[in-house]
Amino acid sequence: MNNATEEEPQPVYAALFGCIMALGLPLNAVSLWILLRHHSLKSPNTVFMVNLAISDLLLIISLPMRVYFYATGNWPFSSTVCNSIQRLFYANIRSSSIFITFISVDRLLAVVYPLRSRHLRTTTNAWKGAGFTWLILLVISSSVMVTLSGQPHNHTCFVPLHSGPETSVGAYFQPVLVSTMLAVNVVCTAMVLWTLRSHLSDSAKVKNKLNVMLIFVLNLLIFTVCFLPVTFTRVTGLYRLPLTCLATLNCCLDPLLYYFSFDAFWKKKDVEPS
Template identity: 80%
Template sequence: MNNTTEDEPQPVYAVLFGCIMALGLPLNAVSLWILLRRHSLKSPNAVFMVNLAISDLLLVISLPMRVYVYATGNWPFSSTACLVTEALFYTNIRSSSIFITFISVDRLLAVVYPLRSRHLRTSTNAWKGAGFTWLILLVTSISVTVTLSGQPPHNHTCFVPHDTNDTAPKISSADFLDPVVVSILLAVNVVCTAMVLWTLRSHLSDSAKVKNKMNVMLIFVLNLLIFTICFLPVSISLVTVHNRLSLICLAAVNCCLDPLLYYFSFDAFWKKKEDVELS
């Protein structure tokens, strides 16, 4: 078995993460600017997408350190700085999965229950949900970082995957939280997709009049792809001890896919529009 040593450069992953950073930074920065300047934040859909773009930018700013480590095989900072950088990555997985689920639920309510959900689908409720999400994630990340910072490091290099040997960290019950939460959120997205597809195909009289049904379904299909390709594999790997770099790299790709959600969610995304479809 070929094990990764603590001082072995990995130029392939340095290039891959560099490409993700080079693509994800402008895509999300421009998307955030457009959402804030050209689309009304009175729409809950826009609120969730703004927070999703912020989540992706937090991931992107952690990638330069990964590029450096994989290119040189050396971590020049403290172990606490490594934990904080790692926390940014896994916070993105958690926050992105939550905000994407919010978007799916919001689209479900807009299409299937447009009238009955009016009092729920407000920007105020959306901001409350987003704020509560960030608060929980912040508390969780700080508590995990503080706990791990008090433990002796397993190696002297950041981002080195652990192998199944005596030096590998033991799996705790907390490690099962991520795959369980991601699986539950994936199930919610599957249900939302099925209900919206059934509504659009059955032409129910009380459903919303959707101008572009293809774009609506593309949003749900893209959500499911991001979950199954980016989120679920890396979450499951947390309890398999093998912290596979390929899965981590694949998970980081979500910051490049999320901007497609913004494009498919709004007609004339690049143009200023007062009334967003299905808002």
């Protein structure tokens, strides 16, 4: 039987995580249902969005534990449960940053290189990319879980083990990944904006150009507000909890990507919009 340790309750964070869960769960569940039912999985764009919605739902199912802990200050469960919830959080940031980048690259190819990219923008390649992403994340999470299982149980959860910055190689993995994905998104945004503004003949067939740019703006917003700050907490020693809460908010913003990506999102579309 695990010994429960009392921490100071933090009702504000319990309420914030509760609101994120209450908003994110229906948004992502409905979005996933619409994507699967009304939009063809033959579209690489849809494949990436389905995987992004699944990633967000995996994060959301871990939030009740956070709400309970911050509301009561009590963690009666095992360290394995705590570590699993933590892995879901970090896996969501990694998978979301990768799938959002896939969406940006796919939109870049569709707008800037619509003809030359046809052999690349296939459903098969999209599923291969998604499958490889989940495989790598599973290996990383499993290896971390094995490492943590050998450490003594401190009978608490969501409390940083280090008060200052960490210098291990693992602490730099997520900042490097997120920074790299952000750089790719910035390049994609610049190239698409340049094409839409300067090459009117090439972009004349692109419908809802405002929506296209909103997708890229939203991607950059999610990276800079949700992902980037929290990924540097381990190497800077910043207070982690407020940034963790902010990072979790991405599961409520991602459904906006699905809405802006499709004309008539709520209606069945057999052909992917350009």
